[in-house]
Amino acid sequence: MTLPLHTAVAALALVLSDPPLVLTHANVVDGVTATVLRDQTIVIVDGRIASIRPGTAASTAPAGATVIDLGGRWVAPGLIDAHTHISSLANARRALHSGVTTVRSASVPAFQDVAMRDMARAGQVLAPDVLATGVFVTPNLGETLLADARLGALAGGVLTPEQLRVLVRVNLDRGVDWIKTRGTERAGLPDTDPRKQVYDERELRAIVEEAATRRIPVMAHAHGDEGAYAAVAAGVKSIEHGTYLSDSTLRLMRQKGTWLVPTLSTIWDLTQPGGDYDDPVLTLRGQHMAPRIEDVIRRAHAMGIRIAAGADTDYGPESVTRISHEVMRFRGLGLSAVEALATATSGAAELIGVGGSTGRVAVGFEADLIVLEGDPLADAAWLQDVTVVISNGRVALNRLPFGRRPTR
Ligand SMILES: [Zn+2]
16 A cells, blocks of 8 residues: 555654553463464564563563563453444544554545544544444445535446446545445435345446446445345455345355354344434334344354455444454354454455554564453453553553453
């Protein structure tokens, strides 16, 4: 990814000026294996993990380092939310404080995710690392038309392959990392039927082909099976939601290596009062969707389809869904402790294209870390209550003075 030179230099200067950070007495859960490394010292230099060694040998602490004694707490990879809609700095901060250090945006109204990505990278704002997707590739742009003057050409709708290519190109020109489109209608509006197909395979293929001209992958919202099948056949990289997926669609996903991002927590949010969705029609709808999506997750996992966690929220003040809930719910649907944690760490990183740099506690990886009061492999509920959040080697949250005694 290319940054303007002045931005890159500013980012570098900020990172280099941070003193090294040393975490002592940490039990390390790496996000990949079931092994917990006990009583480790983690040294962080220039935003990356420089070493992980047992004990607290004085020689491992570089001069001038800030040392945080974790007193036997657990360190896990910062959480990755593979499906978010964050478009404000306040919400970005709320996500970060919940332990989310990396997000894949799943569309915002006006390219706020692109700006947030660049500003967070330059150290100018406090936000998770962002993989941006820009504006939704959808038939009716509504108010999103105002996101870019070139979208005026699509005021009458985004229906033909050529119109779809125009919208994809505007997103590409604005520097997105992903394209988000849809196979079906939404679940979160009382007047739409989430099973109804929106684009067919030919239209979806135009989107995938146009994005591929700049090697940009496509994610597709799809609840209904026909719309999902068309998206998978067209070559999207992930199906978002997937509530009504049939075995034949799942088989095609396995064959093509398509990921599933079920966003189960948001379906549960439909069933509850408050939260991002608060409507009697959606309460009823959620009650029949929840068992369907759980069944899909069980079948997909049994077939070997890769699953990543997404909370599908904007992390607004009303939001009651968090990525920790997704991991907790996956544990009850056939995923092992390590598999469930990986859906929000190493696995999610692989899906969104940053698997070589984050999502693991390992030497050379970005120091995107969370500190927990208990072992998240023994009980994923510990992920709900992060005590420290470190993003790119910087302490974004530290509640250690108020921490409980860790459960050893
Ligand atoms: Zn969404």
